[in-house]
Amino acid sequence: MADAWVYIDESQSPHAAGREPFSLGALIVPAPIPSVVVERALEALAADPESNEIDRKTLERGYFHASLDSKNAHSAICRSIVREGFAATFSSKRWHFDQKQSETHSGHRLHRLAAMLSIEAILQDDYDVIHVVVARRLGSFEDHEIARWPAYCREVQFGSTIRESFLTLPGRYPLITAAPAGADEPGIQVCDFILWATQRARPEGLTLRGKRDWVDRLGLRPSSGGGMVNGPLRDFDGELGHGARRRSGMVGMYKGEPPPRSPQELSDGQRFELLMEMASDVRHAAKIAAGHQRIGHLTNELAAGLRGPAALGTEGLREALNALATAFLLVCDTLPVYDVADPQGCSRATEKRALAAAFLGGRVRLWLPEGASPWR
Numbered sequence: 001m002a003d004a005w006v007y008i009d010e011s012q013s014p015h016a017a018g019r020e021p022f023s024l025g026a027l028i029v030p031a032p033i034p035s036v037v038v039e040r041a042l043e044a045l046a047a048d049p050e051s052n053e054i055d056r057k058t059l060e061r062g063y064f065h066a067s068l069d070s071k072n073a074h075s076a077i078c079r080s081i082v083r084e085g086f087a088a089t090f091s092s093k094r095w096h097f098d099q100k101q102s103e104t105h106s107g108h109r110l111h112r113l114a115a116m117l118s119i120e121a122i123l124q125d126d127y128d129v130i131h132v133v134v135a136r137r138l139g140s141f142e143d144h145e146i147a148r149w150p151a152y153c154r155e156v157q158f159g160s161t162i163r164e165s166f167l168t169l170p171g172r173y174p175l176i177t178a179a180p181a182g183a184d185e186p187g188i189q190v191c192d193f194i195l196w197a198t199q200r201a202r203p204e205g206l207t208l209r210g211k212r213d214w215v216d217r218l219g220l221r222p223s224s225g226g227g228m229v230n231g232p233l234r235d236f237d238g239e240l241g242h243g244a245r246r247r248s249g250m251v252g253m254y255k256g257e258p259p260p261r262s263p264q265e266l267s268d269g270q271r272f273e274l275l276m277e278m279a280s281d282v283r284h285a286a287k288i289a290a291g292h293q294r295i296g297h298l299t300n301e302l303a304a305g306l307r308g309p310a311a312l313g314t315e316g317l318r319e320a321l322n323a324l325a326t327a328f329l330l331v332c333d334t335l336p337v338y339d340v341a342d343p344q345g346c347s348r349a350t351e352k353r354a355l356a357a358a359f360l361g362g363r364v365r366l367w368l369p370e371g372a373s374p375w376r
Helices: 036-046 053-061 071-084 107-118 143-161 186-201 213-218 268-289 296-305 314-332 343-360
Strands: 003-010 022-029 088-095 129-135 175-181 221-226 233-240
Touching: 003 107, 003 186, 022 107, 022 186, 036 053, 036 071, 036 186, 053 071, 071 186, 071 213, 088 107, 088 186, 107 143, 129 143, 129 186, 143 175, 143 314, 186 213, 268 296, 268 314, 268 343, 296 314, 314 343
Parallel strands: 003 129, 129 175
Antiparallel strands: 003 022, 022 088, 088 233, 221 233
């Protein structure tokens, strides 16, 4: 079973006074960060002959907090992180309050959105479960909001999946768990230090315009960065070691010949043919879902997709088709239902994915021949 752990911390509350950006960092690793990383650093700091009053406060506190620690403490935790040899991906999001559209999100809405965006890339990776550990923040990201956050992530991701501009893009829906943590959680301390070091470096795209000394000592390599010009959100991604990405082999738009047909190009009969294949894919997935490490958490959605109309009439039929199309999109790339090495199979999956999304988005209709049903 392939699991990923994501530690999320932020530099300040979205409610903070002034115009400083709200920054959030997500550290993605293929295994939990062990406590020995912090324990070893605290031991080194305690034995440091140059320790000072700030260091004594850090030792009394029992954990590192980069904005409060001295250079001695920074050196201790940095050396320990490097010694551990993490294979990790780090994602940093910065929300600039002085830009247009910056006031449309604030407080917990901004916090949960930034956290969602920070794990967006890993949702395309070949992980079965994503365990998210979130530093709680009173007033903007408390325990009850963290508990609801995985459902919010799926809602946002699914909404993007059915948008017309994303019809052909794969979308994986692994199980996401979220748990709150305090500042003394080892993974949060490591994330906090990397976020602090990244902020000092002032990334603009892939260029570091500020003090990059700690980024260099960490061995954090910039991998991507950007943000809409004059927009509120800027992002920066980097890697430690060989990173934590696991390529899934999924495909987007098939590039060969013949290319996938768009939903608008298909006749009613061709759409029905694809609908029957969707039902077959969902039926197969439902048979193996119980206890399955990759799609077990989708069991209820798969069953709902195969239930058929709850009542006669147009509305009951539409609800049943919505449930079937939803079940197909959730499982299509998560299982996946196609062979990623088969170009024709990938092309066919692209057509089905696009048709299901277009139907849910209200851009095409689905027609059933008299007496025919995908639920039989």
